[in-house]
Amino acid sequence: MDQEIYGFVGVGNMGTPMAMRLRQAGKRVVVYDPNAAAVAALAASGIESAASPAAVAGQAGTVFLSLPTPAIVSAVATGQDGLIEGRRVRTVVDFSTIGPQAAVRVARALAERDIAYVDAPVSGGVPGARAGTLAVMVSCPTALYTQLQPVLATFGKLFHLGEGAGQAQTMKLANNLLSAAAIAVSSEAMVMGVKAGLDPRVMLDVINAGSGRNSATQDKFPRAILPGTFDYGFGTGLSYKDVRLCVDEAETLGVPMVVGAAVREMLAITNASYGPESDYTSMCRLVESWAGVQVRG
Numbered sequence: 332m333d334q335e336i337y338g339f340v341g342v343g344n345m346g347t348p349m350a351m352r353l354r355q356a357g358k359r360v361v362v363y364d365p366n367a368a369a370v371a372a373l374a375a376s377g378i379e380s381a382a383s384p385a386a387v388a389g390q391a392g393t394v395f396l397s398l399p400t401p402a403i404v405s406a407v408a409t410g411q412d413g414l415i416e417g418r419r420v421r422t423v424v425d426f427s428t429i430g431p432q433a434a435v436r437v438a439r440a441l442a443e444r445d446i447a448y449v450d451a452p453v454s455g456g457v458p459g460a461r462a463g464t465l466a467v468m469v470s471c472p473t474a475l476y477t478q479l480q481p482v483l484a485t486f487g488k489l490f491h492l493g494e495g496a497g498q499a500q501t502m503k504l505a506n507n508l509l510s511a512a513a514i515a516v517s518s519e520a521m522v523m524g525v526k527a528g529l530d531p532r533v534m535l536d537v538i539n540a541g542s543g544r545n546s547a548t549q550d551k552f553p554r555a556i557l558p559g560t561f562d563y564g565f566g567t568g569l570s571y572k573d574v575r576l577c578v579d580e581a582e583t584l585g586v587p588m589v590v591g592a593a594v595r596e597m598l599a600i601t602n603a604s605y606g607p608e609s610d611y612t613s614m615c616r617l618v619e620s621w622a623g624v625q626v627r628g
C-alpha cells in the first residue's frame with residue numbers, strides 16, 4: 332500500500348520545524364511555499380515539494396497550513412490554484428492565527444466541497460515547534476479530532492476546545508494578547524528601574540522570585556532583550572495582527588478591552604518604527620528610545 336502523504340503549505344519560522352517533525356516521525360511530506368529557499372532547505376531531509384497549494388491538495392489527504400494572515404489563508408484555501416482545486420484533500424488543518432471570523436468563513440467555503448477544516452492554532456514559538464511541545468488548540472467535530480489525534484500529537488500537547496471552527500482561534504487570541512501585554516508592561520517596568528540605576532539582571536531575579544513574574548520576565552528578557560539581540564522568533568507584524576484581531580473580536584462580543592487596546596497601540600508604534608519583520612520584543616526598544624536608556628546585561 333502507498334504511504335499516506337501529508338501536505339504542508341507555509342514553511343516559515345513555524346512551518347519549517349513542524350514539517351520536519353512530521354518527516355522525523357517517518358511521514359511522507361509534500362510542501363508548498365513561494366519562498367523557494369525555505370522549500371529547498373527541506374529537500375535534504377527528504378521533504379518533497381509541489382508547485383501550488385492545488386498541487387499539494389492533489390497528492391495529500393490531509394494538508395496542514397502555517398500562514399501569516401487571514402487573507403493568505405483564504406487565498407491558499409479557496410483562491411485560484413488553491414487547495415479547493417486539489418482532488419485528494421479531505422481535511423485541512425490550519426495552524427495559523429487568523430481569528431474566529433476568518434476561520435468560520437474558510438470552514439464554510441471548504442465544506443461546500445466536502446473538505447473538513449480543522450481550526451488548530453498553536454502556541455509555544457519556534458522552540459516549541461522544534462521540540463514538539465507546542466500547545467495545539469483544536470476545534471472540530473469530536474470524531475475528526477479523535478482521528479487526527481495521533482498525527483497532531485507529533486506537534487505537542489492537544490486541547491480540544493469545541494466542535495466548531497473559531498473556538499480555538501478565540502482561545503489563541505486570548506493567549507497572544509497576554510503574551511504581548513507581558514512584554515509591553517514588563518518593558519515599562521524594566522526601563523523605569525534601569526533609568527533609576529537598578530541592575531536589570533537583578534531586577535529580573537527579584538521579579539521572577541516574586542508576584543510580578545510573567546512569560547516576558549522569565550523568557551523574553553533573558554533570551555532576547557538583555558543580550559540586545561531582539562530575536563525571540565515572533566514577528567512584530569504577526570503579534571500586531573493577533574492583538575488587532577483580539578481587540579476586534581472583543582468589540583464584536585461587547586467586551587471592552589482598555590488594556591488590550593493600549594497593547595495594540597504599542598504594537599502599532601513598534602511596527603511603524605522597526606517594521607513588521609522586527610521581533611515583537613522590539614516593544615522594549617521603543618520604551619528604551621523614549622526613556623533614553625537600554626535594558627542590557
Ligand code: NAD
Binds near residue numbers: 341366427455
Ligand atoms: P512566517 O512569516 O515565518 O511564515 C509564513 C510562511 O508563509 C512564509 O514562509 C511565507 O513565504 C509563506 N507564505 C506567504 N504567502 C504564502 C502563500 N500565498 N502560499 C503559501 N505560503 C505562503 O510566519 P510564522 O512565524 O511561521 O507564523 C505562521 C503562523 O503561525 C502565523 O499565523 C502566526 O501568527 C502563527 N504563529 C507563529 C508563532 C511564532 O512564534 N512565530 C507562534 C504561534 C503561532
